[in-house]
Amino acid sequence: MRSVAEPATTELPARTVPGPRGPAARAPAARRLSSRGVLGTASAVLLLVFWALGRRLGYGLSEYLQLLVDGTVTGSVYALVAVGFVVVYRVTGVINFAQGAFVMLGPMLAITFFRTLGGSGGLALAAAAAAAVLATALVATAVHRLTLHPARAASALTRIIITVGVYISIQGMGLIVWGPRPYALPAFTTLQMADRLVTVGGIAVQAQTFWIWGTAAFTLALLALFFERTVVGKAMRACAVNRVDRMATLAFGLAAVLGAVGGIVLSPATRPTYDMGLELGLKGFVAAIMGGLVSFPGAVVGALVLGVLESLWAGITLSGFKDIFAFVMLIIFLLVRPQGFLAGKGEVGH
């Protein structure tokens, strides 16, 4: 819609007649809800509650430690997915539903490539993983150019529904190509299906855990460097207001890389299926919302908090209710989030 520009208002000179004026300086700004504040208090409260409930179930230090480790593992993957959401949102204003599809494509393609390369050996695994990430990024950029780019003038909602359609299609193709059964990628440490267990602080932890922590940290560090040091990265960070088309495609591809990496590094621990993207995508989104949706560090923190709290929750409830936590968090954070999310748009003539 063409918007009518508001003409600049002329500054009239203030009268020189003396008169009592209001205080020139602002009084201390009224306290408003900050997303960090909400996140902080909510997490603290929930942490306490879950800890207490866990004690009732007889949980001791080792159980909590185990849950904590599990939580940071899923949290790390959520972080990668969440940052992907933030990147796309900041550049295009769209919530990229298809992000989950990339989280699925990464591991599935990696498994297929790995098999073609012989199905064994560290080199084949690394090559397959790299190729899968690249392929996923290519799919993402193609999807963006074909669907979102032509529709860039449409409303944000329309574009979001487009990403929903993309997600459904890709998941559907995943089902056709790979079928409904779970697959498996060998553990990175042993290069076999069975992983080595490492004892840390009295609990047994899968070696893959370290891979997940490390990959997530490394990838995010690389991303940070990209944003800080490179011209393209700095331009993308500044994109918060202006949307540049090629930036949008790049952002999409970047998000896909993040998602694919997360999916791949997670897959030796949880066997990937064609529909794994839905859950991871949604939870990654929740994490991004918890961090404020426009902040990278916020997304990472939100993701880790979500992972840990969700893990604790899973430890104290019936298994079927595990997933409810993320969605309850979603609604709470959407509602409590200061400004930003509330209605009030569509006006003309200003």
Added chain:
Amino acid sequence: MGPLLEVHQVSKAFDGLIALVDVSLAIHPGQIKGLIGPNGAGKSTLLRVISGLLRPTSGRVTFDGQVITGWTPERIVACGVVHVPERRQLFGAMRVEDNLLLGAYLRLRREPWRVIRGDLERVYELFPRLRERRRQVAATLSGGEQQMVAIGRALMARPRLLLLDEPSLGLAPLLVREFFRVVEELRAQGYTILLVEQNARQALRVADVAYVMETGRITTQGPGRDLLNLPEVQAAYLGAHPAEKTMGVGLR
């Protein structure tokens, strides 16, 4: 007959920034009152307090004998107080005619369609250009035409009090003259109007009584014509003083 609108000692502060200080005024039915003053003086804020978009920190607003301070904007609109804000707030994606009809939203259930269509015709008579463009999407109109739609929409509500916030802002000089002719016409039709204006000269010409507002207070008031001749007013707002070239509103 008592005043239609009474603003009594209204003050408004935002986070320590004081916008209005003890503002009082009254409007009687059929009057046009003007409110002029520099940017940031609080004129728009006053209108928004009257129409319920803002709550005053102290003081009260009475309409037709009823205290309306603290009412929701929709309720105040239902009373017959219609505010046409600076930003016009049209329904950009809708056609002109639908925008106008929405102005009569509250009347649609109560009154027969015939009567409302009649009012629509009257609006088109007032703004012939809108009749030509009545099926055009509002966002594609020029600034002046959008202003007409905004006012036309307000008129469709058969307002008992019309609050106009800088209606001539951004209009070409020719349109400004035409616009004030419309205001004269509205006065002749008996509308009660509180007019906030940048264009001091025209506003003072058309207003029965005018107020000058500065830094949140009303500093001068009197019949429009009289204020036109006041030297301070001329100096600050009418560009009459030759030496002060940077001042003066008037036509650009």
Added chain:
Amino acid sequence: MRGLSSDIRALVAAGALVLLLGGFEMVRPGGISLSHLSGGLVTIDLLIRAGIFTIILVGLNLLMGYAGQVSLGQAAFYGMGAFFSAILTVKASVLGIPAVVAKAWWWPWLVMGGAAVLVGGFSFVVGWVILRLREHYLAMATLGLGVIVYIVLRENLGMPQLNLTGGFDGIVGIPRLRVGALAMWPEARYYFLVWGLALLTIALGLNVVRSPVGRALRAIHGSEAAAESVGVVVPLLKAQIFALSAALASLAGSLYAHFQAAVVPDTFGFVPSLELVVMSAIGGMASIWGAPFGALAVLVLQEVLRTRVLGLVPVVSGEMEPVVFGALLVLIMMFWPSGLVSSYWGRMAARGGGDGPAAGGAPSQQGL
């Protein structure tokens, strides 16, 4: 008001069509059924399901197309209605309802109505809270809500000992509807019941659209601040239309329960909510007549995919569906965001009084 006569004509025509198709199926001249005529695609079963979806879609279109509020969790209300009906008829004894009441012919009807009211009330309260959110955030909130309801239903409301919702497997043995001694069965009779209600719902929807409320909804869609300035009580109206759409979905759910005689939580999860959005989009979000068209189009397309494509592409029939629907959704959003029916009516609306996008604007035109 203008347009009323065209509405009535359309309703009468639709009613005639419903009677014709139903009558045909009941009589089966020469042993031919609808299924034969349509090559196995259109059956009474499909038509009944289309009618049920139509009821949901009228509400959804009012919410999404007119008021511009997105719901990605509508299937939750659908499911709530279905489970309400199922639980209160099959598990009545668990809840302490005397058999005399639970077996009465009027009981399921009472439950159906009560469920719609309760779901409507619940969603009014919920809506009041979450409809403050903007576009995409509202979409995500409704999505979250839908998933939460689904999980609660699937997990037996957290009370496995009571086994109220039957967990993953749901509930079976839901009785058919009856009026006194007259059973609303076999299918042909149920078809008339469902479509009778569907036509009533369409009439209701058209009534809302033509009324000042319809204008107010479109105003809200355009600009909430501007709507407020015209006197529309925005939060109230949004919550009301949300509640209406939920109540209609609940009603449809009850009808579904008595149709399938069994309900499972999976029918009411996230993907079905998306399917509803697809149906709405295909038929035209900002159009009441788009509801039956969208429902029929999608259901027929599903049948085509299941039965015809099998020969062409070497995949299991059901697997093509998501791919095709996903692609379809993308294409529609890209090229015809106002949907197929809506575009048509959009042209008709130029003559005046249409309920198409020219009068209010489908979501895509709100790209401000």
